[in-house]
Structure formats: C-alpha cells, structure tokens
Amino acid sequence: MRISTFFYTLQQGVRNIFRNKLFSLASIATITSCLFLFGMFYAIVVNLQHIVKTAEEGVSVTVFYNEGTTQERIDEIGEQIAKRTEVSEIKFVSAEEAWDEFKQDYLGEEYADGFTENPLANSMHHEIYLSDVSLQNELVVYIQSIPEVRKINRSEITASTLTGVNSLIAYISVGIIAVLFAVSIFLISNTVTIGISVRKDEIEIMKYIGATDFFVRCPYVIEGILIGAIGAAIPLVIIYFIYNTAITYITGRFSVLSELLQFLPVQTIYQNLVPITFAVGIGIGFLGSFVTVRRHLRV
Template sequence: MRINSFFYTIGQGFKNLGRNKWYTLASIATIGACLFLFGLFFSIINNIQHFVHTAEEGVSVTVFFDEGTSEDQMLAVKSEIEKRPEVKEIHYESADAAWEGYKEEYLGGYTDGFTENPLADSANLQIYLKDVSMQAALVTYIESIDTVRDVKRSEVTADTLSGLNKLMAYVSMGIIIILLCVSIFLISNTVTMGIAVRKDEINIMKYIGATDFFVRAPFVVEGILIGIIGSAIPLVIIYYIYKNAISYVNTKFAMLSTILPFLPVEQIYNDLVPISMAIGIGIGFLGSFTTVRKHLHV
C-alpha cells in the first residue's frame, strides 16, 4: 500500500465514525456492553480463584518418621522431597519444637510433672504444594520412603479446592466463548446496517475502478476504531466500580476482607486491559472484515 493510500484509508475510517453516528454508537454500545459484562465476570472469577489459591496455601501434608530416625536422616528426606516439582515449601519441626508449641497452645506453658518430652517421636515435615491437585502423587511418593511412618493429608479439602479451580476454569471459558459469539453476531449486524446506508457510495467507488482492498479497508479501520473505543469505555467504568466496591467492603466489613482478601484493582487490570483491548479490536476487525467481504462481493 502506498503511503498516501494508507493515510487516506485511516482518514476515511475516522470520518466513517462521524458519517453514521447512530451506527457507530450502536456498535460501540454493543462491544462496550459485552466487554462490561466480561470485565465484571473476569474480576469476580479472578477473586474467587484468588480466594481458592489462598485457601490452598494453608493446606499441607504432614510427614511423621519411624521411631529412632535421626534428625540428619529427616533433613535428608526433606532435601529429596524439596526436589519434587509439586512442592512449594517445606518446614521441619523437631520433637522439641513440637513439644514447646504444644505446651504453649494447650497447657498454657505449664510443664510440672513432665521430666521427658512426651512428643519425642513427633518430629515432622510440613509440606505445602504449588497445586493441591498434585497431593495424591506426592503422598504416594512420600509413603514409599523407608523411614516414613505416617503421612497426614486432607483429601476432602484438596479435592474440593481442586474441583473449584476446574469449575472456575470451565465457567471462565464458557463466559468468554458466549460473549465473543454474541459480540461478533451483533457487530456483524451493525456493520451490515452501515454498509446498507453507504451502498450507493460503495457502488460508485467500484464503478470508477476502486480495488476490493480500497473499498474494504476503511470499513476494517472503522471496525478496529469502534473496537478500541468500545473496549476503553467499559474498562474505565469497571475500574471505578471495582475500586469503590473494594474500598467499601474493606471499610464496612473489615473482618470479611481479612478472611477473603480481594485482589487490588491494579493487579486485576494488568490482565484485564490487554485482554479486553485484544477482544474489542478483534471483534471490530473480524466483524467488519467478514461482513464487508460477505455483503459487498468484492
């Protein structure tokens, strides 16, 4: 494309926005409404996944050793388990540390009558995973170690959290697909309306020898511009809604925000902005390109 044709196409794309204001507003409203819903669902689902991930961080596998196992042997086992890809971190608790913790929590520091450590064989490893769905494989491996006496884990909690993660992934994918299909359908209809309005103009361009690309390009540019505007508006609205909602919850329900920490708006928008812009521009491009190609027979 020659440079003057390029700037002409871009200019026509901008002019087309003003030539058919109702068509432009309808297209922007269509994309904006769909991306507004997408942004809301995105924020909610990301926070739910964050809550689940926070809960996962508190789920651990506790490993107890055979009587007579030395601390060096336990630490050697710890080093081997740390090499596993599913392991996030491991804490070693000696028998003495276990007894001290028990005294403080259950006996109020009272130790009269105890001449020896009653938890002499309670040294353990507390293992935290990157993903609780990997718990079964890790437990199978640990149980195969000779010096291991018992492995404590919560299968119900792990299965529940793993199931929630999968459910959120399916829900996210379903919502995205539905919104994309609805957006492309609606933008195609609005582009068709725009083409009908300018049918005579397009026929004249064809009669005087305009190429297929020359006729089609301004519509594609127009679709992309509509996609950008239609993405930006809901992003601004959702930003203030989310920020104010989180501020209100943290102020009025401080206890809830401690139990269920919400993601900061900046972290949400690190992903939401590029995704929303890509979807908006993609919808504008695909909707205009395919519709123009279908109805103009160029």
C-alpha cells in the same frame, strides 16, 4: 501511497464515525456490552482463582517419624519428598521447635517451666506444602510406603473441596465464555449487517469512479479499529469503578471473611485485562469492517 492520501484516509476514517452516528453508536454499544460482560467475568474468575490458590497454599501434609530414626535418614527422606512434583515447599520442624511453638501457642512460659524434659521429644516432623492439592493422595500414598514414617496428618476435606471448586470454576469459565462468544457473534453480525446496508451505495460509487479495493477499504478499516478501541475503553473505565466499589463494599461488609476473601488489586487484574480487551475490541472492529467492505468490493 502519498502522505496526503494517507492523512486523507485517516481523516475519512475518523469522519466516517460521525457521518453514520447511529451505526457508530450501535457498533460501540455492541462491542462495549460484550467486552463489559467479558471483563466482569474475567475479574470474578481471576479473583476466585486467587482465593482458591491462597487457600491451596495453606494446605499441608505433616509427616511424623518412628522413634529412633536418625537425623541423617530424616534429612534424606526430606530430600526425596522435596524432589516430587506434587511438592511446592517442605519444612523440617525439630522436636525443640515443635515444643517451643506449642508452649507459645497453648501454655505460656510459667506452665512450661514445670516440664524438665521435652514432652514432644518424638515429634520431629516435615511440613509439606503442595503445588496442586488434587495430587495430595498420590503424595500420601508415596509417603506411606516409606518404612520410617509413623504417622501422616492431612486435610482431606479441604483438599477435595478445593479441587472441586477449581473444576467448577474451570467448567463455569468455559460455559460462560462459550455463551459470551455466541452472543458477541450474534450481536456483531447484526451490527455488520446494518453496516452493509449503510455502506453498499457508497462503496459502489467509489468503485465506479475507479477507487482501488485498498483505497475503499482503508477508511472503513480505520473506522472499525477506532470503534473497536472506543468499545474497549468504555467497559474498562466502567469496570475499574465498579470493581473498586465492589471490593470496598464486600471487604467492609464481610470483614469476618477478610482472611478468606483476599481480592486482587485492580491494577493486577488490568495488567492482563487491558491488553486482552483492546486486542479483542480492535480485532472485532477490524474484522467487522473488513468483512463488511469485502462483500461489496466485487463491483
């Protein structure tokens, strides 16, 4: 391909957008609305997952040991537990550390001075944080089988609730993505059908004059890619402002819940959302124009 032909093709691709303004607007609007819905949904799901994950990270199982269990044996048990896949982190708390923490949290130094011995002498324990809260039961069953274990504290309600929320998010995600996908296909196929009627004569003329399939297709594909890119950029800009406004509003309005509602910054969300949205937008534009033109190339 000559350089001048390459630039001509590129120029025609850009000009095509303005030649068929209505069609270009309809295509951009279709892609924008689909990707806007996708982007909003993505931002919500990612935040929900983040909130659930933050909550999960706080869920722990506490393991107390029988009186007289040696420190070596406790360490050995700790190492065995740490090796399990359900465990993300394990922390040993000695009796002294437990008493210091208790004094600090509940008594204060003046009252604590009355105790000559550590009243929590038998309270050395392991705090275990889970990699996946749904696996809490399995871990507890395993720990219960260790003879030196005296008592296990666990948060069953929190774990099961979080597991439920996680499953719910997964189901809703699949459902909404399926609906969005179906709507997108419908809207895009409609837009492509309009495109076909607009393009039919033009492509026929080019073919009669002796244009190769490549020469005919190129400007339309460039046009499709540009429309896809514009259709991806617009919702990204809109979502950026909506997201920041919404976060500022929610955190201001529901400050009580600020511990629970930990939103991700927009930059974190856009790390994945920008490439995905552009890939989908450009992909739709490319495929749409490719299919539209192909139908008329057999002249």
